[in-house]
Amino acid sequence: MIEFILRRLFQGALVVLGVTATVFVVTRLAGDPVALMLPLSATAEQRAAFSAQIGLDQPIWIQFARYAQDVVTLDFGDSLWQRRPAMEVVLERLPNTALLVATGLGGAVLLSIPMGAVAALRPGGLVDRLTTSLSLLGLAMPQFWLGLMAIMVFSVMLKWLPTSGFGTPAHLVLPAITLALTPLARFTMMVRAAMIDELNKQYVQTARAKGLTLRRILRVHTLRNILVPFLSISGWELITALSGYTVVVETVFGWPGLGLTAVQAIQRGDLFLVQAIVFSIAFMIVVIGILMDVISKLIDPRIELN
Amino acid sequence: MTETLLEIDDLHVAFDTRAGVVQAVRGVSLTVGRGETLGLVGESGSGKSVTAQAMMGLIDVPGRISGGTVRWCGTPLVGEGVRRAPRNIWGREITMIFQNPMTSLNPLMTIGAQLQEAVRLHLGLRGAAARTRAADLLNAVGISGAARRLDQYPHEFSGGMRQRVMIAMAIASEPRLLIADEPTTALDVTIQAQILELLAELQSQLGLSIILITHDLGIVAGLCHRVAVMYAGQIVETGAVDTMFEQPAHPYTQGLIRSTPLLDACDDRLVAIDGTPPGLLIPPAGCAFQPRCPVATAPCGVPQVLTPTGTGAVACCRAGIDAWKVGAA
Ligand SMILES: Nc1ncnc2c1ncn2[C@@H]1O[C@H](COP(=O)(O)OP(=O)(O)OP(=O)(O)O)[C@@H](O)[C@H]1O
Ligand SMILES: [Mg+2]
DSSP, X not given: OHXXXXXXXXXXXXXXXXXXXXXXXXXXXXXXXXXXXXXXXXXHHHHHXXXXXXXXXXXHHHHHHHHHXXXXXXXXXXXXTTSSBHHHHHHHHHHHHHHHXXXXXXXXXXXXXXXXXXXXXXXXSHHHHHHHHHHHHHHHSOHHHHHXXXXXXXXXXXXXXXXXXXXXXXXXXXXXXXXHHHHHHHHHHHHHHHHHHHHTSHHHXXXXXXXXXXXXXXXXXXXXXXXXXXXXXXXXXHHHIIIIIHHHHHHXXXXXXXXXXXXXXXXXXXXXXXXXXXXXXXXXXXXXXXXXXXXXXXXXXXXXXX | OOOEEEEEEEEEEEEEETTEEEEEEEEEEEEEETTOEEEEEOOTTSSHHHHHHHHTTOOOTTEEEEEEEEEETTEEEEEXXXXXXXXXXXXXXXXXXXXOTTTSSOTTSOHHXXXXXXXXXXXXXXXXXXXXXXXXXXXXTXXXXXXXXXXXXXXXXXXXXXXXXXXXXHHTTOOSEEEEESTTTTSOXXXXXXXXXXXXXXXXXXXXXXXXXXXXXXXXXXXXXXXXXXXXXXXXXXXXXXXXXXXXXXXXXXXXXXXXXXXXXXXXXXXXXXXXXXXXXXXXXXXXXXXXXXXXXXXXXXXXXXXXXXXXXXXXXXXXXXXXXXXXX
8 A cells, every 4th residue: 555655656756757748838938928027118138137036038948947946856846927936826725726626525415325326226216317307408508607697686686695805605606616517517427427326236135135224225336336336436526626616717717726817827827826836726636546556455455455 | 834934925026128018027936934945946047046036135127027926034135115124134145146256345445344344233242252253164165264355355265265255244244044056167166066065054053044046957966955946937847855956846957867968877868958047028827838748738738836746846738757768768
């Protein structure tokens, strides 16, 4: 187990390095940060000075060597936009994203299990058809549209909840729901399908023949058996949320998390902040992957870690 | 006669499928007495498993009990007017083991957890007491090193060992009737013999009644007191094992015995029963075996009823003729 984790960490480190190298190249290609950072009226001397200050006047390979050193020491330089260490900005915004993702995905996980299970008890029944239709609806709605509709209905028309911002639990409601809906639909469909599969297995007959109640069979037997596939899809959703959903949702709701910060940093050509954000997200994705494997192994002893 | 435990009366089970209603069991009547071993034989698809599932209350959509009753010591379990079967009979008085031990246990729960589940539910034991009892059960079915084995998972057990665990689970509640649906079909021959020996041993120790479902007439001859032969969802012949093997009355039973190598040692050659059983979507009105029967005549088109003979009962108007000798000549 320890050996497995170490090996995965090593592989993960390579992945993170690969991602950061890509980001390095892309940020250098995507436009001139100097032009973006300085006002249009800046003189050529001012531009050159700024360029030298942030190291852009050096040959590209020296820039990369410095950058690699930065990555290893977790020091990404100062954010050009915020004028303080980029990592500090990341660490300040990360908890906001974590709160949003934990609430949204956590809610989706907790709701999808009973919903999918109840639907699976009678495939083709009323509850099942209702759940399936709602899930398809949920999957069909893009999040930016969903977010805007939610703001229009609940904030503008009904005035129940704030349109955007951060600070009170009320601010969390709409972004979390918007973030949760697609994963909720996907989780529910997955739980339903896996439960139907599982309930048809022979060991369920054994459990019934023992005289166990259906409720106990669902709770103790089948739930445990769908947990491994459920875990891997929720890990995948978590990764998607961190690297995509949050960008959309945080932008729509002005939620000051990493996603919104990433958008702002890109708009401002703040390449150091972009690098720090991408590095952190890549790092989290690697860690999530390892955690998922380890937890799967703990649930299912047949899984070989290698 | 011994006390009757289980009584099945005119049981019908149907499955609603896309193609139509499959009448898997069509009027089966059976009794099982205390301490008795009843063999239920018949070729694949004849409805043996469905009958067993009906006895255990395991028929689920798309299946349904479309007629008849199952009674346990006089108490109806299944059938008209039974909304909810009395608790503490299925899983406690009547238990069941299945054909494929490889898939019959939950792969993600330890053997101990699965055994203790039954012990807790039926004996009310908890904690250390439940664990001790579970270990005793493993010992009783011939698994050594029980204490260590309890913490292992099914994939760490061989097929034969898993079937032993299934048997341990099935006797956990000290049942009076064990239904074994082809308990050895998935196992290799030496293991088969061990499992059957174990069943026979438990039966004499615990005074258990057993319904043994099998294709294998050799197993029936070795283990059962009585046998019921199923064909196309019906029982075509029942009787004491000794007399049935000596003088099978129904042409199908005769064919089955003739097509079993070991039992046929005295006679000239093996016969195979040509043809296949009828479809159960539209079951034939008369004798279902008629199209394959070498001695069938016109009257076989009318429904055949189980009629008592000296030692059992047979559903055939041509019963008693040595069909396969005549047919071969
Ligand atoms: N879930 C189901 N849906 C539709 N038909 C079914 C279902 N289960 C059983 N049947 C039908 O019931 C009939 C009897 O099946 P059953 O499993 O009892 O046969 P069996 O005698 O146990 O055969 P085998 O020796 O192969 O186990 C078969 O024709 C089968 O098609
Ligand atoms: Mg069967």
